[in-house]
Amino acid sequence: MQVYADNAATTQMSAVALEAMLPYFNKIYGNPSSLHSVGQEAKEALEDARARVAKCLGCEPREIIFTSGGSEADNQAIRSAAYYGARKNKKHIISTAFEHHAVLHTLEKLEKEGFEVTLLDVSQGHNITAQQVKDAIRADTCLVTTMYANNEIGSVLPIGEIGAVCKEAGVPFHTDAVQAAGHLQIDVKAQNIDMLSLSGHKFHGPKGVGALYVRRGIPLVNVIEGGAQERGKRAGTENIPAIMGMAAALEDACGHLQENMAKVTAMRERLIEGLSQIPHCALNGDRENRLPNNVSFCFEGIEGESLLLLLDMKGVCASSGSACTSGSLDPSHVLLAIGRVHDVAHGSLRLSLSEYNTPEEVEHILTVVPEVVAYLRSISPVWRDLQTGKRQYIL
């Protein structure tokens, strides 16, 4: 049995998305910028996709810009708000300590350009509160950017409340909703979201395509200069097949949102309940406000990469925030930000589900994870020291 439980990394593309894409490779292949009928046919499809994506988010079609993915959308949203703020001498940005690198590294660049960044602490409840945002807002704050839901530990942030705080203070609010779009109910107007990033391949759409919602009236700066595509805000011939696939996948996900949430949440709860039986472990992330598909644990005394390799051998594809899997020798900044010490962060496991998983697969995971954890502990000098009292248990 092979169980794919790494849906926060990427998802299997749906038949719906694939079907939606195929005609646009060789049948409706025109360039939407072309004046002739072949081009205009593609243009119509593009605008139809834009309208459908907009409908899923509760915005107008003209507020959607198609990008190459979530990272590009994050880069453009953040840079746009920053440079717009700088024109009014506002150079302070608020974010959180557990953002995706697409956000954190963009903010680091902006710091080098003279912006000041406040990263909100996420160690309390593995989440932030709208009050933290409110307290951090200053007269010179030009942007609040917080993720909608965390990709590693599944915490869902109080987006509506943060939106209300930002609206009251008159500060633009961007959210990286890459893990949330297609999985949680989003209404950008009701939630007072000014900008939102999403990525096609996180909800059974294709890779290499994403979207940025930008509320009307918010000026954008280009990340990619060139032609006048996307109302001049994102140059380059539109990737029509991918855009059509993403629109179909998002529509499908939003059309089955409640049903998928119920199914995936039930499997998540079974996994959390079962894995919690393993001694000296801890659940990462907000227990209540949590992505339906996220299960994240730290197991004391073991290391995550060897855990992943052995799980893979037993047919379970998962991921870890261990230093050994990062390629950088440092464990996940998310796990450190929520207060996990280095040794504990080393032994992390993330299982991320989708509606394609089955209860039988969940039971398989529940059989193999405890076996593999027990085996790795049996060969771990750290575990021996914990058991003999030479080291104190942290979890």
Added chain:
Amino acid sequence: MALYSEVVMDHFMHPRNVGIIEDADGVGEVCNAKCGDIMKIYLKIENDIIVDVKFETFGCGSAIASSSMATEMIKGKSISEAMALTNKAVAEALDGLPAHKLHCSVLAEEAIKNALKDYYDRNGIPYDKSMFPDCEHCAHCE
């Protein structure tokens, strides 16, 4: 392409010499302060020959495979042969390690050297300190 060579995967999946030696003659524990991997080597030594060796490792696949391979390479060998074992030889025997995993083979070499140093210390045998790794800085080994 797989992350690791077949030899690495074999030693990771079926590690040789796992465990502890209760009445070891030398024990060495080293860690990588940066990534956090920890390796512990137990030696049983008779007439200058390593008659038995066991290891425990807290770390990634290549750390476990490096420990397994390194213990195989010194088992039945003399102390001087074990002292001559380099991380390069361990990595080569494993049919190579990815560049960012070479430090795992360093850990194996250092763990063996530390176990031999412990053997010298216990038996009052003089040695050249510069031949051994300095693990003093590592908080894990206190």
